[in-house]
Amino acid sequence: MDFRIGQGCDTHRYAENRRLILCGTEIPFDLGLAGHSDADAPVHALIDALLGALALGDIGHFFPDTDMKWKDADSMQLLRMVLESPAFQEWQIVNIDLTIIAQKPKLAPYNRTMRESLAHALGVSLDRVSVKAKTNEGMGFVGRLEGLEARAVVLLSRN
Numbered sequence: 001m002d003f004r005i006g007q008g009c010d011t012h013r014y015a016e017n018r019r020l021i022l023c024g025t026e027i028p029f030d031l032g033l034a035g036h037s038d039a040d041a042p043v044h045a046l047i048d049a050l051l052g053a054l055a056l057g058d059i060g061h062f063f064p065d066t067d068m069k070w071k072d073a074d075s076m077q078l079l080r081m082v083l084e085s086p087a088f089q090e091w092q093i094v095n096i097d098l099t100i101i102a103q104k105p106k107l108a109p110y111n112r113t114m115r116e117s118l119a120h121a122l123g124v125s126l127d128r129v130s131v132k133a134k135t136n137e138g139m140g141f142v143g144r145l146e147g148l149e150a151r152a153v154v155l156l157s158r159n
């Protein structure tokens with residue numbers, strides 16, 4: 001058995017007149033995240049973790065924000081494109097573990113929906129997908145509601 005581990009992180013700024021999409025789930029809030037795509041930071045962190053596990057570079061290499069093709073892109077679609085690429089064909093996802101650090105809004109009510117959304121896109125059972133949310137105790141850019149941060153770890157295996 002061959003195993004690979006990958007980690008990724010991403011930050012996006014809060015902005016007005018933007019939707020807040022986390023793990024493919026729209027969360028009701030008066031601020032959204034600014035970005036070239038839909039700015040789904042946890043999914044961007046997850047994509048970086050997947051690419052990192054196979055030493056394939058990072059999300060900006062595959063989906064450059066200078067390319068209008070990815071303007072307002074659905075990040076869940078980008079995730080599926082990465083997983084469908086030839087490099088991933090012989091690999092299985094053992095598990096993923098995501099942490100979202102956001103001062104607001106409270107994400108606990110959406111935890112199951114976010115996990116289900118990721119499990120569906122990844123083609124794995126729900127028990128292999130962990131999403132955790134925490135505040136930053138009011139400190140730093142997260143505490144000042146300037147933006148949020150997401151971190152991801154993934155384990156891949158192949159026979």
Ligand code: MG
Nearest residue numbers: 010011041044
């Ligand atoms: Mg990003």
